Amino acid sequence: MSLTTHEGLLRPLEEYTRLHLDTLRRFGSRALDLSFPNPQFLSDPRPYEVLASLAAQARPLDMRYSPFGGFTPVRRRVAASLARQHALPYAWNDIVMTPGATAALRVALRSLFSPPDRIILITPCWMDYPLYLQDLGLVVDLVPATRNKRLDVEAIASAWTPATRGIVIAQPGSPTGVIHDDNELKQLAALMLRHSTPTPPLLIADEAHALQVWDETPCPAPATHYPHTITVRSFGKAWDMQGQRTGCLAVSPHLGIRDQAVAALIRDMRVTGHCAPTALTQQLAAALCDTAPDLTGLADLQCHARQQLTRRGLTVLDAHATRFLYARCPAQDDRAFISRLAERGVLVMPSSLFHESGWFRIALNFGRPHLDRAIDVISEEHARA
The missing domain is CATH 3.40.640.10 (Type I PLP-dependent aspartate aminotransferase-like (Major domain))
Structure with missing residues (x-):
């Protein structure tokens, strides 16, 4: 990727946007969108x-x-x-x-x-x-x-x-x-x-x-x-x-x-x-501005997702903040792995969008039932690689 031209920087972002939209059109409400941080539930009213x-x-x-x-x-x-x-x-x-x-x-x-x-x-x-x-x-x-x-x-x-x-x-x-x-x-x-x-x-x-x-x-x-x-x-x-x-x-x-x-x-x-x-x-x-958000639900999801992925053999980065979870892909080609997940209706983000290769990012947008379905797919594709 070139850092000297708009085209070199925009191309991977636009390619992922097309993959994201195509997956949502194909799967509709069955898609499990863990890409952009758009939570599907209310943590703190x-x-x-x-x-x-x-x-x-x-x-x-x-x-x-x-x-x-x-x-x-x-x-x-x-x-x-x-x-x-x-x-x-x-x-x-x-x-x-x-x-x-x-x-x-x-x-x-x-x-x-x-x-x-x-x-x-x-x-x-x-x-x-x-x-x-x-x-x-x-x-x-x-x-x-x-x-x-x-x-x-x-x-x-x-x-x-x-x-x-x-x-x-x-x-x-x-x-x-x-x-x-x-x-x-x-x-x-x-x-x-x-x-x-x-x-x-x-x-x-x-x-x-x-x-x-x-x-x-x-x-x-x-x-x-x-x-x-x-x-x-x-x-x-x-x-x-x-x-x-x-x-x-x-x-x-x-x-x-x-x-x-x-x-x-x-x-x-x-x-x-x-x-x-x-x-x-x-x-x-x-x-x-002086009100701390209630992150009890987020903490529960983070701990649960980390335990489930680690138990299934994935490497999850040790971290303590954000709605995100950062995990290793089974190979350096993170975009290929993310494309395979999208073929099954699970959307996560490849680390190449964040200017390194070999990882992917999960945004914890769903509660446990939907999140567990996504983890099943991620684990299965990881094991197949």
């Missing part, structure tokens, strides 16, 4: 109840135009919540409300970097990171994670060049669900600080899944370890309301170009046509 209450009480001015950075009262609530979570003194104007984490990432990359800057990505990574960077004329340097999908700081150091201006990491990892611990983040911060002359490199911390830690594993914030950090958050993912597209950017209070960065982000919200989230979902963000 509270966000839906709050949204319904806000809509029922809404007055005309509650639905007014929002400034490009978002409503000030909403930004105050989000800043206060993140200040407690990150132990950093965020102010309201360090927060930029965005229509989801994808828009936040795109705006941050456009605002804070320019060609010929080089950006390091840790693979496996979210599928569209390289697409955004390539479209902006930025140079992508892919650095594989360790065998257990943790940060390989020595490999990052080896990939560093005089033109390197930033790193993008996900905490927790997506698609892996791995949580980077304090030691990893301290090592990364030390490396980046060694390269802080003449201009400190920026760390983009994608925390879209930070509120989906389904056990008691601590999930430290990269911003607490490295001052030159921009954090991306997704409220929609936290509440299983992905389609509501509600996210934010948080500029570290210790960032040397703090004021300039916020001004650039808000300006680029306008330039790119990315308005703030809808008025109603901003109110929802303010109402729920």
Whole structure:
């Protein structure tokens, strides 16, 4: 796959989209879609109840135009919540409300970097990171994670060049669900600080899944370890309301170009046509920013699926967050394995979409009866390979 052209990046994504749609058309309601994280059941009704209450009480001015950075009262609530979570003194104007984490990432990359800057990505990574960077004329340097999908700081150091201006990491990892611990983040911060002359490199911390830690594993914030950090958050993912597209950017209070960065982000919200989230979902963000989602059901599914797959001989990556489960394919050709599963009506995602080969990702979208049917098919095809 070429990282230098739109075609090279888009082709595998479009091929998978066709496979996904063809499988849904062929199997209809019998399809077991464990690809994109679209849960078929309600884990926590509270966000839906709050949204319904806000809509029922809404007055005309509650639905007014929002400034490009978002409503000030909403930004105050989000800043206060993140200040407690990150132990950093965020102010309201360090927060930029965005229509989801994808828009936040795109705006941050456009605002804070320019060609010929080089950006390091840790693979496996979210599928569209390289697409955004390539479209902006930025140079992508892919650095594989360790065998257990943790940060390989020595490999990052080896990939560093005089033109390197930033790193993008996900905490927790997506698609892996791995949580980077304090030691990893301290090592990364030390490396980046060694390269802080003449201009400190920026760390983009994608925390879209930070509120989906389904056990008691601590999930430290990269911003607490490295001052030159921009954090991306997704409220929609936290509440299983992905389609509501509600996210934010948080500029570290210790960032040397703090004021300039916020001004650039808000300006680029306008330039790119990315308005703030809808008025109603901003109110929802303010109402729920201090509410931890109930992940009891997700934890049960994670433990069950991991036990079932491991018992049947599959290698499942040890992880503690997200709705995802990352497992090894029986061979390096992950797309061939995923195609065989699709022939039987089971949809999962090949790791080649996440810029590495030989794995696949399951999104735990169903409860046990349907999930167990999918696991049966996955196990049978794995054994046949």
